[in-house]
Amino acid sequence: MARPPRNRSHFFLDGGGQAEPYTSPRTVISGLPPARARAQHAAKLSQSLATAIAGAQQTMAAREPGIAEGDRGFYLQFEIPAAERGAVDALENKPAGIELVAVPQIAAGEESITATVFVPERSLEFYSKKIDAYRTEQTKTGRPKNEALIARIEDVHLAAVRSLFTDASELYPQPNAAAWWEVWIRDGRLASFRIVAGRLNIPLKDHAIRFPERDVVLAHGTEATIARVVSNSNAIAELRLAKDTPSIFLEMGAPEQVEWAEDLVGRLVAPDMLAPAICLLDSGATREHPLIAPALPAGNQHAYDDNWGVGDSQFWNGHGTSMSGVALYGDLQQTLAQQGAVELPYWLETVKILPPNGGNDPLLYGAITETSMTKAEANAPLRKRVFCMAVTSEIGLARGRPSSWSAAVDQLTYGGGALRRLMVIAAGNLRGDIHAAEYPDRNDLEEAESPAQAWNALVVGAYTDKINIVDPAFGDWAAVAPAGDLSPVSRTSGTWDRQWPVRPDVVFEGGNFAHDGVNPSSHIDDLQLLTTYYRPNVRLFDTFGDTSAAAALGANLCANIIAARPTLWPETVRGLAIHSAEWTPAMKGHFDGAGTQAMKMAMLRRYGWGVPDISRALRSATDDATLVVEDVLLPFKKEDSRIKTRSMNLHALPWPRDELLDLGAADVELRITLSYFIEPNPGERGWTRRHRYSSHSLRFAVKRSLEDLQQFRTRINRAAEAEEEGQIGAAAGGDNWFLGMIRDRGSVHSDIWRGSAAALAERDAIGVFPVSGWWKEKPGLQRWDRAARYALVVSIRAPGADIDIYTAIENKLEVEIPAG
Template sequence: MKRDRPHLYMEGGGEKELYTSPKRGDSGLPPARVRAAHAHKLEQAIGNALSEARRKLATRDEAVAEGERGFYLEFEIPAAERAAVDGLENKPKSIELVAVRLPEDGEDLISATVFVPEKSADFFVKKIKAYRDEDTKTGKPKNEALVARIEDIRLAALRSLFTDDMTLFPQAERQAWWEVWLREDRLGTFRAVAERLNVVLKEHIISFPERDVVLVLANEATMVRLVGNTDAIAELRIAKDTPSLFLEMGAVEQVEWAAELAERVNPPSILAPAVCVLDSGTTQGHVLIAPGLDPADQHAYDNSWGVGDSAFWNGHGTAMAGVALYGDLEAALSGNAAINLQHRLESVKILSPSDQNDPELYGAVTEVGITKAETCAPRRRRVFCMAVTSDIGLGRGRPSSWSAAIDQLCYGNGIHRRLIVLAAGNLRGDIVAAEYPDANDLAEVESPAQAWNALVAGAYTDKITITHPDYAGWEAIAPAGDLAPTSRTSGIWDRQWPIRPDVVFEGGNLAYDGVNPASAIDDLQLITTHFRPNVRLFDVFGDTSAAAALAANLSAGIIAARPELWPETVRGLVVHSAEWTPAMQGRFNAAVNQTQKMAMLRRYGWGVPDLGRALMSALNDATLMVEDALLPFRKDGSNIKTRDMNLHHLPWPRDELLALGDQDVELRVTLSYFVEPNPGERGWTRRHRYASHALRFAVKRSLESLQQFRTRINKAAEAEEAGAMGSAPGGDNWVLGSIRDRGSIHSDIWRGSAAALAERDAVGVFPVSGWWKEKPGLQRWDRSVRYALLVSIRAPGAEVDLYTAIANKLAVAVPAS
């Protein structure tokens, strides 16, 4: 159902003139034919086609199929007789012309494909027989205008529906993104068949008169099954999701495209939040950067460096800024709509323009850079974004001085909290296709992305289409929806350290020719702003740098829409909105135990976030946001003990859930909070020595009283205090269970019946140990901690209004439909 309701919140003109269209003249006489011979040829052709069509219809999978039974016929018509194409359609018989392919070089025949319902199978047979045997009143063969112009007829194949250049037709076994053009009012039919065949469809559609266009991930065999089991498909094209068009433009043409886009850009409000990019500086004079970046908001760690971007770093900062402001520029360049910027940019140059910083100083450099931006505009809401990483001194997730500095900056002494987005880091050196994704699982996330409080972005990719002729025969390494070939993971980290990455965003793909190491070709990358606009306006960009910039862009979108939310809540919404792609879900489904699930979680995090899901609910998919605080510890004599647990009684739509009975529903819970770091330990033999505290959540079970619920929580907390890893309640139809409890953000999904969910009306948030408790001498035990709790109820496919029921219990005004 449509997402058009904000998440619920608990606080704790032209002049007319006459016009007559010119009449179209007749296209001339049909080609001269030997009547009997031509009719005989076409009768044989259509007879063969119909025999094959009936054979295929007999094998149609009725458990999968949807829509009217029928088949496709392909007609060949001389190019000079193209006017006859329209005559192939007959609406009273529900015969529809669906696809026309113009002649390729050296050919002189048009290919026209027609959908024919089974009930109208003899339509063209009768037309041909009448041409053979009957005359008009003027003595000409009946139906001559059409039949004489037909050169041949055959049963259509998949390629008959493909209207792109045939050189782009995917190889037989190769998965590709297809543009599927659907016949009018058949989107639902197509989706039903695709779901039954487990075919991946992208969520968004483009609607035109008579056609809906969807993107489908499939190989040729799967597309054949889709065509054979539905009447929905009109034509097929390859999805052109590549930026090569813009990158191959000459400098003058790039200027024209950039200027056209700049005309459509509306600058952000003076009160808009910002993405502060900590990198190599930014070229503010770029026509697409200038609307979002005030010169006063450019800073440098060392003032002698200047604030502009650096050739030493290949303009990385300006590339980051372009994505942080616009996302992938390809979409904006290809469109014609106004671009209303909801956030602005800030730039802090933390990389020396002439050499590399000492990685051990990056924590201080980062802190100074952040302070400069905040001093300039102290009341501005912002998200910090940094894709600078180091592979020096990695230790399977153990904190570094840099990562601890990031945690401290996020925590802000418990007073001034910050949202910081980091890149997970990239594989270095040659990438070998045969080693994917094993090499990624063995390449650990780089510093400072082991920070607990930051939002860490890895990279996945949907970019698999290679159209540039220079790369004919090359293949993309990563399948659509899977991990980008350069993205690092926390697969080899010790078990007590956070899940990294938290989420993944588009980071582009690599291609290989079967012999040499993989290359980052333009077709498989994002497009962004070039740091030397006097040379060129656009550049390619990818990897986890692009992913981090996209994560910051989305985070700023949340802040712009809900500026009152805490940084912890914004981070929580990003993770809460994330979903595993079908490719990722397939890997999870293949996991046979918690260890294998954890390996997938450490590769993909919680999946791919979505701004719509992060901000808006639907009637049957309602999200409740809670911001609250608790005192985790108390002093008892000389000992520090755990103190408070918060029990949240949820405004549950109990009656609506009970009415759904056994229908499958989902409950998703995300808990986000910041910890105060203590990086002074070495060895990390005890898991409670780095974070100040930890929080966990548990959900009341359907057959559990509140007292039994409290008892279960207490036992789980006691087990964690004793050092048992992941003792918080799992199982009970939770997708992840106890493996969710790493770091300072936890998210999980429960699946079951609506009736069972109706009784799960309470969530407990409780503390477990940390150094605030373990080190009483530091006198932190009396500090309050705050958290964001996000709870979503989803009844996919059900026509049920859960949202209003919850809103009524909260006494919140419900938006009009």
């Protein structure tokens, strides 16, 4: 049976959520502490602490008068069993000026973690008194005083520079070797750090990235040099290795099809002056190319460093020009072959972030990204745009842990809450030889590259439908990936820790590899996309692929959504892109074979939510109706000195109840996508409750068919309580949801419910509610009164049913349905 055409506009609703009082509980360290022989444990810790404090007093006394800046203090490193990780928050004490600064990552299977705190001199005896009270005093319940903390401490030492290093241990610079360090500065102490660094003649990069509690700069020196800074200031919170290696795969062929170019140029319709733009952060672009010039005025080209020029370069094999062709036309071969006018609904902007020859100096890529984005915005401040970046780095990856670059992307996209930005970035590609026998296991094991850890960006991986090889030179070769499956080089988040977002979000065509059964596989032209070549005086076309091409296609889709609906929020555009995605039959086969939630999550981290479609993103059908809601809630409030959750939004939906009841037992589908941006608060402090990365998180829950509204509210509050105890996805479990408890990662949540039409008829309410984040846990930063906006996309689909769901919803809405 043929499906009805998608010729109806979605229903776009402004707000509509009814705010209701809502409370989730305050959290404390839960569970019993390890059993300890009280006197012996106290004696051991007292001895270790006395040794550490004696060393600290010597260090403070040795401060260099001509170098030192800031109040005197020292760092202590605590060792805590890995099972007691939640106790690290209790090491911090704001009234005493004690701050938790660094919790380095540990390898899987390690039994303990370390946590480093800064202690001002005035609080020299703080922990000694805690231990003495544990040894000699009792609580009203008869337990040792301070047991919840002291019994969870295994040991304590005076911290060294290595104690502040939060990257993987193998990245730590060699002794006496000068390196560029990524220095994370405690709040308000950047100026004093620069003074100390200047007195020590330590080279610093000019750029700094600002986060709510940290500034990040780059400093060059040996371990001993950095140790002098630590000894002579109170500025440093943590150290990482500067990550400066962009990863772009540029093995391209050169198909010759130049005879079609002039025909296409003659059919192009240039963008309207008010059209949005795709802004590529890459290696520049060759504006002289006849297929690029109509969409790229000279004023739209910029460079991070003005001395670089704005054109593309041989060093990068014309990568930016290849990106430009895909961003404008998709797979150019299809555009060349189509008949009639070809409208360009958006402009192209390029910012050159890669130097014309060689790699960048080890600058902060987050600062490069910020400077480059603001250059484009300054040139056309009122223009809507989607930023696209396929430059990635494999240095310092850590199972999804945010990097300074990915956190900067989150900061830029959040835009201080006022200037939200939409950004599409590539998941990154495998490096070295690609062997068919390793597919797709190697893809699952090699994690998405920085800055793909960003929560707010749309992260794009690559799949492929390209399997036909017609070139006789490769007649005995075979495609590596089956049709509809993951592209052979696309990275995934299969090895990421469970709390981090799913990456990629979606996948687009990235081409395939071919192999002869003996040698490593390789690109061949038949299995790649066609695009524009950076030296049009030599030839006009080139082949292109991998996650770079996929990211350009992702930007193309987002720009088309913006062109059609220019008032939509960036969160909404991202939500529509993900909501429109579907898994291919090959991907569905893998999901169908996933017998557990863990296996299903592995597939989600490989494919994301599938392949987006522009028609689904923008259009409904009579049997497939979509509602799009943009709304705001206030997640938290202050009562006395405590921050509490404030309210949830309850959305009563214009459900086609009668029509669904008429369908009875017929199968229908409900899909919901919730998309919002978070404000990041990076800094490696264990990612515990008080040091969450995200400002807030939102969840959605749907009223069940046998629930009344009060029962629905009660269930939501119980789910929020479970989330506070670490049960991610508590609101989504069971009840015919396809993903259920595994959908609630990151800042976009999408899931599909399948069941009978009669059961769906009563599911006429959606609750959007907050769970905790650092806006709540850190009242001193005064973010608790900020509003959180979100996009909610809801679709009802009744494939094969002879029913007009769309008109039924339209009749229930008392708003004007947008034309077109």
